[in-house]
Amino acid sequence: MFGPLTSKPGSSQANKTGSWRMGKKPKFLQKNCIACKMCILVCPENCVLGGEKNTYHCDYVYCKGCGLCAEICPKADIMMIEEGEQ
């Protein structure tokens, strides 16, 4: 008999890591963004989306609130805010 044993690539989509956030979430201000894409590269959940300047945002279903995007943004255009804030 076998239980869950292996997983295929992409299966992390099944894990809604948004539930891991412990009080803080990133807010993409979309004011001084230079489209350097660092936030996309650094996000461990691969959940930052965006193309042109000031279009970057994240998918809160998967964002686990690690804060790496806010930390790396050269323009301080991402802020960690309280879960309940907008």
Added chain:
Amino acid sequence: MKKFLEGSRAVAEAIRLCKPGVISAYPITPQTHIVEELAQMVANGELKAEFVNVESEHSAASCVLGASATGVRSYTASSSQGILLMGEVLFNIAGMRLPVILTCANRAVSAPINIWNDQQDSVSMRDTGWIQLYVENNQEAVDFHFIAYRLAEDKSILLPVMVCMDGFILTHGIESVDIPEGEKVDKFLPAYQLPYKLDVENPLTLGPLVGPDYYMETRYAIQQTMKDALGVLPKLAKEFKEIFGRDYQDLLVEEYQVKGAKKVIVAMGSVCGTIKEVVDQMRAKGKKIGLLKIMCFRPFPYERVYQALKDVPKVAVLDKALSLGAQAPLAEEIKVACWGKKKAPKIISSFVAGLGGRDITAESIKEIYRRLNQKEVSLDFIDLKPELLKEKYG
């Protein structure tokens, strides 16, 4: 072909015939000769395998884990502290359902440091999810490795198997052993095929993180598979007998003069040879005694043990390991097997002997049979030296 071989050499010959693709080990007494021989065979080109030298047993176990996961038959061996250092990885190998084979050359564990034989090392690993087989002599040591690979790689099982052989007594003991022809082994043990494997062309993850919603099923599955293994072993014994001619009964237990016996000792490993000797001597004098040898300790064959012991009035269990602060490990299982059963033995006494290599002589065995005349012994040590003990240090 019959050969006069050291136990370690005989096991190395058996492993060569199993054709592993990767061997990784770190030398430790008394396992050393096994892996030394294998390294020599690889260097001589007699065995086409990768022998990976590592810096510790933790790495050796990790190495065979990885190799097995890529679909290569893998082998390792260790003893004592080495087995303990592997411990974390042993749980992983079983959890990832990888059919690795490990020979445990049984040795006492530190402290105090002691290189001689008892079975504390492998018995301490009884909860890892590894199947554990214990051998009595070097012929079994050879044959049980073929059986171990067949069982481990059975598509319905896919669990690692530890073949436990008493250090020095067997690993360094020289006996006449039949090393079978390669074709016979090939017939019994087909090429390794794992239904899941690490492959860059077809990527998958083995052993991923699972949350509370998945974990319990992985343990349940192993628990059930362990029970299934109890059914596979007798079939393998039958098939083994057809090809190799040697009869291992059901590969769970061996009943030696148990029928009609008034007193039976239950034991596992090489001490069973000594017990058989005593049984023969005392049977010749008309004493109705016997031996129940446990070959498979994990999974534990509870029902089979009860069937063997149900008409025996007095049973003694001989452990070469302890669970400090609790009952002796094998005695515990025997009591569970008989607990609440109608025809359970009246007395199940528990004795510990042979720790750290103290000889278990014929006289020690006779002492155990004698003590079955008294009331039940919950746990006592045989051949203990009280003169070495004191209540206060200094």
